[in-house]
Amino acid sequence: MALPGHRRTSSHKRRRASHFALKKVTLAACPKCKQPKLQHNACNNCGSYSGRQVLKLDNPLEKKTTKTTTKSTKPTKASKTTASKKKK
Numbered sequence: 001m002a003l004p005g006h007r008r009t010s011s012h013k014r015r016r017a018s019h020f021a022l023k024k025v026t027l028a029a030c031p032k033c034k035q036p037k038l039q040h041n042a043c044n045n046c047g048s049y050s051g052r053q054v055l056k057l058d059n060p061l062e063k064k065t066t067k068t069t070t071k072s073t074k075p076t077k078a079s080k081t082t083a084s085k086k087k088k
């Protein structure tokens with residue numbers, strides 16, 4: 001059975017624990033939509049990185065064609081109302 005070879009002193013524990021603190025996340029403003037985003041990451045709001053569109057987003061502002069095709073059937077009326085509620 002494995003046992004610790006030596007007792008960990010309080011100073012040993014505290015020296016190790018000095019690296020346990022979480023670091024604050026630094027956010028930068030997106031150059032396209034001005035929303036805060038992680039640095040060196042694609043923007044979650046508009047999906048752009050360094051001036052290019054790299055993410056396909058389901059934003060109603062970005063892509064209306066996919067939503068309009070789904071709205072043609074009957075059960076989409078409920079989803080349409082929920083979508084309008086989400087906007088408010």
Ligand SMILES: [Zn+2]
Pocket residue numbers: 030031032033034035043044045046047048
């Ligand atoms: Zn953005």
